Amino acid sequence: MLTKKGLKEFCxxxxxxxxxxxxxxxxxFGxxxxxMKVLVLKVQNEDEWYLPGGFMLKNEPIEKAANRILKERTTLDKIFLQQFHVFGDPERSKEHFxxxxxxxxxKENWFANRFLTIGYYALVDFFETSPxxxxxxxxCQWRGLDDLPDFKLDHALILKTALDTLRLQLNYQPIGYNLMPKEFTMPELQKLYEAILDKKLDRRNFQRRMLGFGILTRSDEPRKGGAHKAPYLYSFDLENYEAALREGFKGGW
Amino acid sequence: MLTKKGLKEFCxxxxxxxxxxxxxxxxxFGxxxxxMKVLVLKVQNEDEWYLPGGFMLKNEPIEKAANRILKERTTLDKIFLQQFHVFGDPERSKEHFxxxxxxxxxKENWFANRFLTIGYYALVDFFETSPxxxxxxxxCQWRGLDDLPDFKLDHALILKTALDTLRLQLNYQPIGYNLMPKEFTMPELQKLYEAILDKKLDRRNFQRRMLGFGILTRSDEPRKGGAHKAPYLYSFDLENYEAALREGFKGGW
DNA sequence: GCAAAAGTGTTGAGCATACACCCATGT
DNA sequence: ACATGGGTGTATGCTCAACACTTTTGC
Structure with a gap:
């Protein structure tokens, strides 16, 4: 919460x-x-939690604004961003008011206004992000989906809607390029899917299906050092990946 | 286009x-x-075309506003409405400006503002609608998808985005309750799907698939009067239909 | 050599596709 | 009777889920 002086300046x-x-x-999402982790903000000296957000410059495209806001929170540029819903209940910002x-x-109080908020979800590489x-x-910190705080405002609804959208997206679009490191093993990618869907998948069927999409390139070198059999390393074939993003594929999990 | 006096009053x-x-x-959509038809508006004395739209009262939920706007355009209440995207390019309303x-x-000119527009698509019963x-x-008139005018602003993009969303929706949700009359035959329903997807479907497979969803009730009386074999009449089983809306089904066309 | 991780293969059920066939009705 | 629209049935192939087997590696 801001002091009176801080508020006045901000407004x-x-x-x-x-x-x-x-x-x-x-x-x-990271x-x-x-x-699966989500970036959350904690208010100074209060047990109050929010999703990262901000406002749009008067002459700024929406997506640019979302990018700018996220760059400030994550230091990341060129984030995968997807607009998913506008939340506009007249009472939704009452707490702030x-x-x-x-x-x-x-008259001078910015927060006396009603706010519509445009929901974006972002997929980012956990290790590249500095909250x-x-x-x-x-x-500003990561919290697992299994360990979320009580959000203020309607941010719990926003998060849930984003997650639902992401799960739906999984049915007809490739996901992972933005969430995984450059190289990864098939079991690692599978864990991502399992984390998003919150259910176990069959190792072998996952592999076949994933390869069937034709968006992965297997590198020659397997990952070394670990115990047990060395898994192959994969990376996304960006060209095919983006074609799949545009055109989508069929079937679900 | 408004006269100066009209503009002043409106603003x-x-x-x-x-x-x-x-x-x-x-x-x-009707x-x-x-x-498939879309409701379009033609400006007085100009060859300018728009989608129906409007503004949100200061204390009105978004969906209520969309409903109100559509009620004015269609006389219909309780319309199936789906928010699908926000369009916010800073230049998008330049023509109006x-x-x-x-x-x-x-300062007093409402149209000097930048506008973000929230896109909704609606599915309505053609015969119940009075534009x-x-x-x-x-x-205010219906125009077929094959016979659309050149829209002003970004309304062509809005329409295309709506149609893409609707086609995607077809893959995991039932469609039709809002577009068809209470009772209809299977071939009639098939024509709806064909019109939305803009491609022919197999009569027999369509029937099996549709019945497999379990959202249709066959009435005892077949449709009489027409030439040829009398087709059965179906209606949507609202309970199952809404369950399917909530939970979605798998597979696509 | 054994446990655990990972790669590859097989089988069967269900579903989609592409058909063929039958029924009803107006001309 | 026949053309046409409409209902029902069947064969084929594909995909997915379930499960077995093999390979590699550290202990």
């Missing part, structure tokens, strides 16, 4: 630069140790 | 009642004589 700045009534909230309503008169808190937050 | 009213920077545009920029100073023009339009 003056926001009114000048941002489109009113509109925000962007992002669900940033994959680490077999668990109540929190700040006594500090500034409504950065924003001016409202004390920390 | 004063809009500024008081509507959320700035945000509009809603709707792609209304089905008639084997062709240019058209009205000399009539009113930017009504709005204050900007001279006519």
């Amino acid at each position: 003056a700045d926001a009114r000048e630069n941002y489109l009113p009534h509109i925000s962007i909230d992002c669900v940033v 994959f680490h140790e077999g668990i 109540d929190m700040y309503k006594d500090m500034l008169p409504a 950065n808190p924003d001016q409202f937050a004390e920390s | 004063a009213d809009a500024r008081e009642n509507y959320l700035p920077h945000i509009s809603i545009d709707c792609v209304v 089905f008639h004589e084997g062709i 240019d058209m009205y920029k000399d009539m009113l100073p930017a 009504n023009p709005d204050q900007f339009a001279e006519s």
